[in-house]
Amino acid sequence: MQSMNDIKLKILEVTKRRGFYWKSYEIYGGLGGFYDYGPLGASLKDNILQLWKDYFVTKEGFLLLDSPNIGPELLYIASGHAEKFTDYMVKCKKCGHVFRADELLKGHVDNPEKLDAEGLWKNIKEKGIKCPDCGGELTYPEKFHLMFSTRVGMDKNAFLRPETAQGIFINFPIFYRLNREKLPLGVAQIGKGFRNEISPRQGLLRLREFNMAEIEVFIDPQEKFLLGDVRNISLPLLTREGKEYRITVEQAVKMGILSEPMAYFMGKIIIFLEKIGIDIKKVRFRQHSREELAHYSRDTWDCEVLLSYGWVEIIGIADRGDYDLKRHMEYSGKDLRAFRRFKSPKKRKIKRLRARMEILGPLFKNDARKIAEILENMEYEGGNIEILLEDRKIKIPKNAYEVVEIEESVGGERFIPQVIEPSFGIDRILYAILEHSYYERKDSGYKVLKLKPRVAPIKAGIFPLVSKEPLTTKALEILKIIRDSGVSCYYDDSGSIGRRYARADEIGVPFCVTVDYTTEKDNTVTIRERDSTLQKRVRISELPEILELLSDEKINFESLDENV
């Protein structure tokens, strides 16, 4: 039995040696929190995203967006990140420990998070706040910003996005229209996010530039959200009260632990994780405590996997309510609401105004038309009328309009949709797949990555049994055929056949094709399956199709007929 720490080191060793990923900028001494994906890693990541898109975009009928990494300052002021992502830190002069200044003032001052550096400093001195660890003097509060800031053009302040989500929110009206004004509406975005972590650690698990795949699902809270085919999926839940459950999606909703959309996406996530090769026995959903909740979130559940580092969050599902759309409405002045149609139009009697142009005209000249328009669109509630036209308050004399009572039919109402956000950390998922795929053969101790065929970066190795003619030429011919058919594969004739199988196992190649002396007689080759090491003999003419089906997991190796 190997320790968890061993696995961590072995994964690290294999991934670096075989070119999955490595620390960026090593020739310049490295830079913390940045990684390069090499040939295998880039391809693995690609395959994960492909499956993600297939499962969460295509199959759900959601819409894709690809918006910029850099956004204007105002966007992130509106989103709350500019404020919430900045912390003032103080350091103890004696023991060197660092604290958030506002945390230290909690209980001493009301709303300490609203103070600036000067205000915090004043209060620290007045209340005599000392280092909670050793009682030492504290330094002047220093700003620490978790967003990378930059400049656009000469002088426009901008930020690198800390999440791809904001690009989706601000485009809601366009997507709403593209979806023919129907909810629920899901918009998905795959892209990079940037966070200037104080201290990135643990390889791919905490990066400063990372890959994320996010979905914002806009829903009408008055409409029932259907659980569909995930209702019977079993969910491992850990509530903020510390209660553990293993219940179905449907039960979780019935018991009031989860809302329908939250439960639905958890079910989808379980299926997805299993598809890409995560061991779902090592998965749980943990509800955030109140203190943990992000500024925009009403409820959040982290999907965590058990790795050698402990439980690690790989996906977050947040109920963002109407926070984001509301904020962007406030800051942009644009209407980001959806329209809810009533089942039958509501009829009501209201008082409306009819403008008398013969009075308005001479009185307001060029503005008369606009004023008339405003008047005729407003509901009359009695009293004197004063309207706002281009920042001017204008009093309208009583003789300039008539009040008429009409019966109006109202077809529906505008409202701000609620948003559920499943947000996937792709780098963490990739690492989790590697850890959950890694094993060593019982007899030999050789390393194997049991990557699912669909995520495996390379689907097949093509080998001559021994490195001799005519086997080598035949194997190279087959290589070309397989490559032309679109299946990623490679040729290897160095060392013994066993060594080549072992090399392939280590990077998770699911199938190896071997050309042997029977091949020249009847045009057949063997296909070896990685985990069982079993072989089956198939015709070369059928090989491309078989490999394609195996790689796409349309058939599995056990059910493959030997057809010679």
Place this chain on the structure above:
RNA sequence: GCGGGUGUAGUCUAGUGGUUAGGACGGGGGCUUCCCAAGCCUCUGACCCGGGUUCGAAUCCCGGCACCCGCACCA
């Protein structure tokens, strides 16, 4: 950011002031080889960066960078 530890070929590592820094695995070439890292020959390749101490530094000291563990942080 703090404290502790660490930094030698692609990988794992030996070397604690003194010649051309040693090994294993890997990788390339060759021989051998009829199915799971066999063997032989051969080649390849490293002291994290900068400063200091010293006649001389991979080794000692200082600074930086990075990694690991713990603390803090993780919206």
